[in-house]
Amino acid sequence: MSDTDHDLFRPGGTFWTRTLYKIGWLLVAFPLKLWTRTTVSGRENLPTDGPYIVCPNHRSYLDTPYAALVPGWGRMRYMGKHTMFKVARLRPLFYALGAFPVNRGKADREALKRAIQVLDAGEALVLFPEGERKSGPMVQPLFEGAMFVAAKANVPMVPVGIGGSERVMPKGKNFIYPRKVHIEIGPPVPPPTAPDGKRVPREAYAEQTERLHTEMQRVFDLAMERVGWSYPVTD
Template sequence: MSDKVVTKPGRDTRWNRILYGFWRVVIGLTLRVYTRGTVEGRENLPDGAFVLAPVHRSYIDTPISTWVQVRRMRYLGKDSMWKWERLGKMFTAMGAIPVSRGSIDREALKRCIDVLTSGQPLVLFPEGERKDGPTVHPLMDGAAFLAAKAGVPLVPVGIAGSDRAMPRKAKFVFPRKVHVIVGEPFMVDTDGRGRASRAQLGAATERLRTEIQALYDRALDRIS
């Protein structure tokens, strides 16, 4: 068995869309029925490419994010998932993009920009790894950077209840209510050529944190 890491970003081919749609039904929609999942704010999603930026409280936030639209979206995943070539091809077909954690992965950033400039939406959890509690933690500026570089909107998202449905160290999903709210998109200020200053990225990231917090608070109210 090959231990080669597959690094191709994967095009939005018909086969990829079919495979993504299959797993979206098998995992995403099954999970939605099981958790009585509800979504509001779908009308806020832009046409074309965008960076979807949800709060992150559980492993199931990734399949939950597929609820917001039928169209294939792309995700970042640990590069170790691509250790075996056949599995790597499947993950890529389903929309995942390999990234090395713990360092600045410039190749992954390039793949993300390629995905966005080709018109595909990208899901990126700006808190990084899973966090705990009702307060949105300080965000990394990667979401703002990619949105600025590709010239696409940032879309904040609140997901409430996923940490109850699958808490840390849980081995299975509990039938707990999950509610998702999609916020209004906004653009990152740039110089017009996809270049944002450190101050502009910081301002966009702080705005994103504020809006995710407001959406998360509203979503928590819906399940309380």
């Protein structure tokens, strides 16, 4: 990361990056909310005494701006595909809008370090534990990256179900259909802890990952019920 990129990534942001985020929210997230009649339930479950990790299911490219609606007006931070940052002139925009690069498909220690820095600065972070976009009604097995970051930063994970986004912009389509979306926010899942105060055992990671998976499935099911749509039954 160059010195310029480091200034733009700076946890907590600058006045310029925070302002640009608000502008981006008004130009992207808010119109999307109106176009798809998006409703949000469960904001009372969001922690008010510190940072947290938002963990939504992932069914559409639009899930990122939908995740921006979770806290309302508050700024969120995101991991973005490293290829997005290859165009130098666009990097400042992506950083200002809350994103920072990650190399998918391999352990990216630098991205995990940045994620922890964001949380340590008191900002909320969006991570999609399923990884890349999936399809269908079942939440797929979760990667442990979100759990690792949560344990290192000692912050809770908030399960979020985004129902209907796959209908709004299905894979292979470039049009945004005006179909209803609902976002359901569940109670936070605490991070895994070390009984001896030293090293978190793998069993604790696995247990909390399974708990997060169960909660993500529950809120996803609720969100799908609210939009009145279900996936076609296949043999």
